[in-house]
Amino acid sequence: MPRNGRELTTTATSLRIVDVISRLEGAQMSEIAAELELANSTVHAHLTTLRNHELVVKEGNEFHLGIKLFHLGEQARHRKPEYEIVRQHAHRLSNRLNEEVAFAITEHGRSVIIFDENNDPTKEGFQVGRYFHMHNSASGKSMLAEWSRERVEEVLDRWGLPKETENTIQSRAELYEELERTRERGYSLNDQEALEGLMAVGMAITNPDGSVLGSLDVSGPPYRLSEEQIAPELRETVTQIEREIASR
Amino acid sequence: MPRNGRELTTTATSLRIVDVISRLEGAQMSEIAAELELANSTVHAHLTTLRNHELVVKEGNEFHLGIKLFHLGEQARHRKPEYEIVRQHAHRLSNRLNEEVAFAITEHGRSVIIFDENNDPTKEGFQVGRYFHMHNSASGKSMLAEWSRERVEEVLDRWGLPKETENTIQSRAELYEELERTRERGYSLNDQEALEGLMAVGMAITNPDGSVLGSLDVSGPPYRLSEEQIAPELRETVTQIEREIASR
C-alpha cells in the first residue's frame, strides 16, 4: 500500500467528502459537515470545488456523485488492451458453460470486477464495480496465491479478514493453507465465503513477465456448479488468453 | 454552470492532475509537472495524496487512473432507479429495431452515454462514457429543445459550438431554428454532425415534474436508418418509460 510521503490535507478532505457522498448515496451539506466534523462553510468550499470539476453534482439540496466519475472510470476500465482480450474470451466461455463469468483486477489490496459476461443480457452483473476483499473471493484468492508471502501480508495488515458469511476464512494460518491448496490444484474456490448461495471457481491471469493481470472466475449456485467440469474449461480459456497476450 | 463561491486551489490542482493523467492516458510525474508548470515536489505530494485515496495508481514510473474511479462511476451510473427502467426498455427497443440504442444524461452542459444496448454482445458500445457536446448529438439536441433559452445559452457560453464534422451546426441562430424544428416534429436528428457516417434519432425523457431525466437515441449508418420508421417506435418506448416512471 502507498502511505509514503506527505499527504495534502486539503485534497484529502475533498476526497473524504466524495467518499461520504458515496457511502450515504447522496447527502446534504450539513450531513457531510456533521459526518466529518467540519464547519459548514468549509464543506461548502470543498463542494464548490468538486462541483466546478464535475466530480459532484447538486440536485436540490442534495449532493451526488457526478457522471464525470463514470467517464473517468470507463477510461480506467479500458486502460489496458489486455482487458478487452480477456472480455472477449470471457464472453465465449460464458456462452459455452452457460454460467456467469467475471473478470476482476486488484488495486490497493482489494479487487473489483470490471467485466461480467453472462448469457442473459437483460440483467447487468450486479457485482460489477463493487469492491471485494481478496480473502473471501475466488478471484482474490487466485491472485493472492500468485503473490509473495510478504505481499499477501501487506494486504492482510491493511484489510484484515472481515467476516461476510459463516464460511469466511478467519485466520491467516487457514488462509495460507488455502492458498497452498490453490497453487496445488491450479484454481481457487469460493464456497459461499462472500455471499450466501454463491460459489465460484477462479484462476489468475498472468502477464508474460510473471506479474498478475487479473483473475477470471465462473460463479453460480452451488447445486449447479461442478468444479470438475468447470476447471478444465477455465484452464483452457486462461491459457488461450495468456498466449494471445504474450503474442501481441 | 457552477462557478460560484470560493474554489480551493489545492484540491483544484489535484483534480487538474487527474485530468492530465486522463488526457495523456497515463503519465510520468515530470510530464505532469511540465504540463501544469508545477515543481516536481509539488506534483509528488499531490500524487501521493491521490494514491492514498486510490484515485491514482503507480505502475513503474507511470501514473494511471485508479479503478476506484470505476467503482465510484458505476455508483453514479446506477444512481437513479429510473435509469434501470430506461435500460430495460432500451434493450427491448434495440432488439425490435435491430439497431443500437443509447441512453444519455447531461451534467454541466455536456452529455454522456451511460447505457448502450445493441444486439451484438461481442462489442461494447464504443461511445459509452464519452463526453458529447449537446449541439451536435441527437440526445443533446433533444434535451436542449426542452430547456429554456436562458439555460441553452449558458451551455453555449461555456462550451461554444465546436466543429466536429462538415455537418456540425456552427451558429446559434441555426441551432435555435433546429431546436424549434425538433420541438415541432417531436424528435431530434443528428445527420453526421458529430461523427462521419453516423446518424441518429433522439428523444428526451421527461420526469413527472417536467424536468429532463435524459435522452434515448437510436443510431446507425445513414443508408440503413429511416427516421419515418424509427420515430414512432421511439415515441412508443419513451411514452412507456415515462408512464412507468410516473407510476412508481
Add this chain to the structure above:
DNA sequence: TATAAATATTCACGAAATCCGAATTTGACG
C-alpha cells in the same frame, strides 16, 4: 556489470490559502 543519466523522493522555510464562526441569504412549508 559498472557508470551515467533521468526521474522520483525528502526536507525546511517563506508565502499563501484554508478553515472557522458569525452574519446573511435563500428556499420550503404552513
Add this chain to the structure above:
DNA sequence: CGTCAAATTCGGATTTCGTGAATATTTATA
C-alpha cells in the same frame, strides 16, 4: 406572509502548501 432550516458569504488567525536544493532511486548506456 412569517417561520425555520438549510446554504452561502466574508474577514482574519493559523495551518499548510508550494518550492528549490539535496538525496535517493530507477532506468539507460557502455
